[in-house]
Amino acid sequence: MRRKSICLTLCLLCVLIFCSAIAANADYNSTKTTLTDALNRVVTIKKPVQKVAFTGICLTDALKIAGAWDKIVAREIVVLNPGFYPDIDRIPASNTTKGSPYSLNFERLLELNADCFLTFKAPMKGFEEMAEKIQSHIPVVALNLFDRHTIKRNFEILGTIFGKTDKISEYISWYENVLKRILDKTSKLATEQKKRYFLKWSPGKVEKFTTMSNQFIGMTTINEIAGGINVAADLNAYGGWIQSIDPEWLTQQDIDIIICEDSISNGFGPDMVDSSIVSSYRQQLMQIPFLAECKAVKNNAVYMISPHFLYTPAFVISLAYLAKWFHPDLFLNFDPRSVHQEYLTRFIGTDIDLSKRGIFVYPGF
Numbered sequence: 170m171r172r173k174s175i176c177l178t179l180c181l182l183c184v185l186i187f188c189s190a191i192a193a194n195a196d197y198n199s200t201k202t203t204l205t206d207a208l209n210r211v212v213t214i215k216k217p218v219q220k221v222a223f224t225g226i227c228l229t230d231a232l233k234i235a236g237a238w239d240k241i242v243a244r245e246i247v248v249l250n251p252g253f254y255p256d257i258d259r260i261p262a263s264n265t266t267k268g269s270p271y272s273l274n275f276e277r278l279l280e281l282n283a284d285c286f287l288t289f290k291a292p293m294k295g296f297e298e299m300a301e302k303i304q305s306h307i308p309v310v311a312l313n314l315f316d317r318h319t320i321k322r323n324f325e326i327l328g329t330i331f332g333k334t335d336k337i338s339e340y341i342s343w344y345e346n347v348l349k350r351i352l353d354k355t356s357k358l359a360t361e362q363k364k365r366y367f368l369k370w371s372p373g374k375v376e377k378f379t380t381m382s383n384q385f386i387g388m389t390t391i392n393e394i395a396g397g398i399n400v401a402a403d404l405n406a407y408g409g410w411i412q413s414i415d416p417e418w419l420t421q422q423d424i425d426i427i428i429c430e431d432s433i434s435n436g437f438g439p440d441m442v443d444s445s446i447v448s449s450y451r452q453q454l455m456q457i458p459f460l461a462e463c464k465a466v467k468n469n470a471v472y473m474i475s476p477h478f479l480y481t482p483a484f485v486i487s488l489a490y491l492a493k494w495f496h497p498d499l500f501l502n503f504d505p506r507s508v509h510q511e512y513l514t515r516f517i518g519t520d521i522d523l524s525k526r527g528i529f530v531y532p533g534f
Contacts, residue, residue: 204326207290207313210300214308218284218330222263222307224270225289227314227481229254232287234482234516235327236336242281245270252439253519271295275303283307285330289314289480314482316386317348317394324482340482340516347485347508348394351492354499355396364495365398366391366426367419367465370476373432375453378414385409387484395491400424416459426494427465429454430476437475439521441528447473448531470494473531486512490530506534 203213222243223232229249232238238255246262263286266272270288272295278286286303288296290313300309310330312323321341328337368388371377381388383402388409391397400422404411429451436447451473460466472494478487489505510523521527 202329204310204329206311206326207319207323208296208311210309210311212308212310214285214310214330216330217332220281220283221285221287221330222278222281222283223287224264224273225287225291225312225480226477227289228287228312229257230481230483230517231312231314231324231327233518234336234340235324235331236333237327237331240331242283243274243278250439252521253513253517269295271299273299273303278303279306285310287312315480315484317390317484318386320344320482343511343515344482344485347489350503351394351488354503355394355492355496358396358496360398363392363396363398364425365400365423366428366495367400367422367424369427369429369431369454370479371431373434375431375450376457378416378419380404380411380414381409382406382411383409387479390484391488391491394488395495397426397491397495420459420462424463424465425468425470427454427460427463427471428491428494429471429473430479431473432476433473437477437528439519439527442526444528444531444533447528451531475529477529483512486529493534504534 200216201213202216203211205211219240220242221232221237221240223241224245226245226247226249229245232241233254241260243263244257244260246264246267249257251257261277261281263274263278264270264272265274270291271293284307286307286309288309288311290311296311303309310326312326313319314323324337324341328334368380368391369378370381371379380401381399382404383389383392383399384406386409388399388402392399401411401414431450433447433450435441436450451471454460455466455471465471474487474490478484486505486509489503489508493500493503493505506523509529513519513521513523
């Protein structure tokens with residue numbers, strides 16, 4: 170009898186150990202989440218995510234919007250204005266070279282023991298090699314936050330990672346409302362009513378003419394939302410980027426509007442109160458000889474806008490400004506600066522008052 174009792178006790182003990190192991194394993198698995206990123210890669214992340222590293226300027230705004238700024242341990246090497254991003258200059262860089270999001274400081278990332286590494290889907294080589302090198306230590310997630318067709322899904326990925334679904338939903342609802350207000354006007358335009366534009370984009374060299382073809386999703390977004398026609402739509406490009414524009418080709422185009430999105434040193438920024446540097450740059454651009462006969466120059470339709478909007482979720486702000494420039498008669502009661510101010514105050518969490526400081530566009534409204 171005693172022997173049977175011992176056997177029964179041992180059996181019960183084994184059952185308890187087995188059940189405990191299952192429960193422990195279930196609890197362990199419950200701290201994991203699996204997602205599909207912008208490159209259709211299946212990634213598993215342990216939660217909660219307390220420390221995150223990232224590359225890509227687009228992710229700075231996204232992490233602010235997602236309420237995850239306090240979790241950053243390594244960032245994009247480009248130092249952005251601390252007025253928007255508190256203490257960003259004190260956070261070590263993830264990558265080693267400006268313009269190369271996949272050239273990482275691997276040793277630093279491993280030392281920081283990040284729970285997750287975020288980067289963006291870019292038309293350049295290097296992602297696979299980078300991911301292969303670190304993903305056994307740190308999960309790698311690629312996002313696309315500057316494409317209107319994918320922004321909602323990619324912000325939902327951020328919400329899953331950080332558990333901030335309410336903040337994400339609030340932003341997406343606001344973003345979609347802004348787009349709707351613009352599209353309510355521009356969607357009715359006939360092709361001949363749309364403005365033919367040239368987007369100049371260079372690292373602060375007024376004589377340097379580079380642009381984007383319609384291979385870059387940002388250009389088709391401008392076309393569809395703001396009501397424009399990109400004159401460089403069909404030019405050969407690498408990932409959308411056209412490295413050099415032939416001046417003779419440019420003189421042959423019928424251009425209603427020139428949008429200059431050059432990186433101008435000490436020109437744009439939240440702390441700027443004097444627009445003279447941007448104004449002077451614009452004058453230099455308009456005085457380039459081969460632009461003298463351009464319709465846009467003759468009509469004074471040359472507009473300056475901060476490149477900060479190009480690769481970030483703030484592209485919706487640029488669409489508001491562009492729509493007003495392209496079709497002022499349609500947007501008489503539409504104030505893009507108020508849209509911009511709401512974005513800064515409500516989602517970026519800055520106390521910057523655009524009526525007092527901050528140069529992001531020129532001429533203003």
